[in-house]
Amino acid sequence: MPTRQKYGKQKHIHMDQHKRKVEEHNLRELERLRNRRTSLSDDMDMERALKYAKKELAAKGGNQLAKQWEVQKAVGSYHADLDSFAGFQSYKQMVLEQSAEKFSVPSSPSLPDLARSVSSSSKSRLRLAPLRRSSFNLERTLQIAHQSLNEPRPPSPLSFDTLRLADRQKDREIEKRIRDATRLPTKLPPHVLQEIKLLRSKYGIVSRAGKEQVADTDLSRLDPGGTLHWLNDEIINFYGALVLERSERFAANKENLLNGAVKKRKGKVEYLNVHYFSTFFWPKVEKSYKDTRLNKWTKKDAALIPVNHGNVHWTLAAINFRKKRIESYDSMGVHRPNVYKTLRYYLQEEHMDKKKKPFDFNGWVDHYDQDTPQQENGYDCGVFTCQFMESLSRGVDEFVFGQDDMPYLRDRMTWEIGRSRLWEESDE
Numbered sequence: 001m002p003t004r005q006k007y008g009k010q011k012h013i014h015m016d017q018h019k020r021k022v023e024e025h026n027l028r029e030l031e032r033l034r035n036r037r038t039s040l041s042d043d044m045d046m047e048r049a050l051k052y053a054k055k056e057l058a059a060k061g062g063n064q065l066a067k068q069w070e071v072q073k074a075v076g077s078y079h080a081d082l083d084s085f086a087g088f089q090s091y092k093q094m095v096l097e098q099s100a101e102k103f104s105v106p107s108s109p110s111l112p113d114l115a116r117s118v119s120s121s122s123k124s125r126l127r128l129a130p131l132r133r134s135s136f137n138l139e140r141t142l143q144i145a146h147q148s149l150n151e152p153r154p155p156s157p158l159s160f161d162t163l164r165l166a167d168r169q170k171d172r173e174i175e176k177r178i179r180d181a182t183r184l185p186t187k188l189p190p191h192v193l194q195e196i197k198l199l200r201s202k203y204g205i206v207s208r209a210g211k212e213q214v215a216d217t218d219l220s221r222l223d224p225g226g227t228l229h230w231l232n233d234e235i236i237n238f239y240g241a242l243v244l245e246r247s248e249r250f251a252a253n254k255e256n257l258l259n260g261a262v263k264k265r266k267g268k269v270e271y272l273n274v275h276y277f278s279t280f281f282w283p284k285v286e287k288s289y290k291d292t293r294l295n296k297w298t299k300k301d302a303a304l305i306p307v308n309h310g311n312v313h314w315t316l317a318a319i320n321f322r323k324k325r326i327e328s329y330d331s332m333g334v335h336r337p338n339v340y341k342t343l344r345y346y347l348q349e350e351h352m353d354k355k356k357k358p359f360d361f362n363g364w365v366d367h368y369d370q371d372t373p374q375q376e377n378g379y380d381c382g383v384f385t386c387q388f389m390e391s392l393s394r395g396v397d398e399f400v401f402g403q404d405d406m407p408y409l410r411d412r413m414t415w416e417i418g419r420s421r422l423w424e425e426s427d428e
Helices: 015-035 043-075 082-098 111-120 138-150 160-182 190-200 216-222 233-259 281-287 337-355 381-393 403-419
Strands: 205-209 212-215 274-276 302-309 313-320 325-329 365-368
Touching: 043 082, 190 216, 190 403, 205 216, 205 233, 205 403, 212 216, 212 233, 216 233, 216 403, 233 274, 233 302, 233 381, 233 403, 274 381, 281 302, 281 337, 302 381, 313 337, 313 381, 325 337, 325 381, 381 403
Parallel strands: 274 302, 325 365
Antiparallel strands: 205 212, 302 313, 313 325
């Protein structure tokens, strides 16, 4: 009786074609999500894009990513876990791909390249000397080599990495002493936390400030334990309105102080007289000055301008009239020359329109702070931008917050929006 032939598991004839089509579809979907110019409220598309980018990054070099994370943890430049680091790298890649101002630093020429350039140059006087024959024989050479091997080894010098880690350790100790003196609390008082819990349980419109209002769906973006973390225009503009309201209140008190109506309290913080531009100002001024439709030229200490870059990243720009600086603060550390160029153009056109003469840029500089606090994930850029605004409105020279303070600041911003006023020392 003939035996029945056994067949092993065979690959389907269309399996490779199917896998290739799936990969092409995922790449097209990622490119579509990157090119869509929707608002930052479209968090589901952003989240899908980040998940795929993180998966793609892990597939390409998971071990290399882990090594990079370990090195940055060792030198103290990153503090979160590996999964957050992978998400941060994916988000950083998206921000850099979106930014038209991205630049690359040319690599240093290698030694062979320098040798070729020297040898090919007709003007160079350098010449390679021919090798000379040694006057001693091979036996004498071997004898000297054996003697040198038997001698005690000299102490090995410290490597560059060891010296760098030692310097970083000293820097961390200095930064820790400075940070401990001015650092933010880690937690809000119990009665404030209870109030925040009640705010997050509300439905509909939660708070109003001037023309701005925030609903429960907007406020949920500030919840550290929530699912949506990207801040939208409503949260940014509401917080800007609070900064503006405090500035105007201080300006009125300052006027009363000059008139003798009130007495200055000792130790009181003096807030700057600032103007806040809404998130809708930047797209208009980027397009054309006439689209801004501003009819007033007001003399302020500073103007604060939140900037949305390609609907994937928030930064803050500022015109500092006190220090004669055009400033840009980016929690991803990206240098943005287009911000300086656009704001210089705006100042020139605004001055020509209101004063009928060119703006005097004598003494003005483009300011980029290398010590700007940096985010370590792909969604805290909006919180950093709001805190840049609040700090600059107080005229501070250094920021005292960082990535570790984000949960505390998200809770505090929730309370501030619910109360329609910014946090004060007396609230602690």
